[in-house]
Amino acid sequence: AQSVTQLDSQVPVFEEAPVELRCNYSSSVSVYLFWYVQYPNQGLQLLLKYLSGSTLVKGINGFEAEFNKSQTSFHLRKPSVHISDTAEYFCASWNFNKFYFGSGTKLNVKP
């Protein structure tokens, strides 16, 4: 069965520090991977996606993610976070015509 695991439910970090949000997927076949961000009282907004090609994917707001097939991971990173990055982040995979979402990671950026 397909699944997406986000290892951290909450990540506190100080402003201007780097951050990594972890995501692991389970799949025995090709998979397409996504990161979405959800700000309070809003829907999900696409940050970035990996469909094929370069394993390092750059997204909006300075975020990037690296697809690692051997470790079945798709971790999200940002070298320097802002207060405005405080939100919940969801990792997702698409395979066999279906989306699978992780349970989300709440990023709390402190001044």
Add this chain to the structure above:
Amino acid sequence: EADIYQTPRYLVIGTGKKITLECSQTMGHDKMYWYQQDPGMELHLIHYSYGVNSTEKGDLSSESTVSRIRTEHFPLTLESARPSHTSQYLCASSPIVTGGETQYFGPGTRLLVL
């Protein structure tokens, strides 16, 4: 920027009432979805549609129904609301492509059933 709209954004209603959550998209996407989202949980797919006159049940058992009479419109109806229906409901749409679809989400409807 995705153009997908949900109304109402917030709804407080009594047990036993019939409600319809509206979702519309202007992108011409064939596929549309309804998810239920509870705090700290993954999104649960409750209904989806491949196009006009197509509706399918998702993974989460739901007492709701959907219809797809027009491409742009995918309303969700609860015939008799119960407190267990209290949640956030997210609508999404995507084009049908080969090799990885991207879903675009609406802002959500927060439902509170008293």
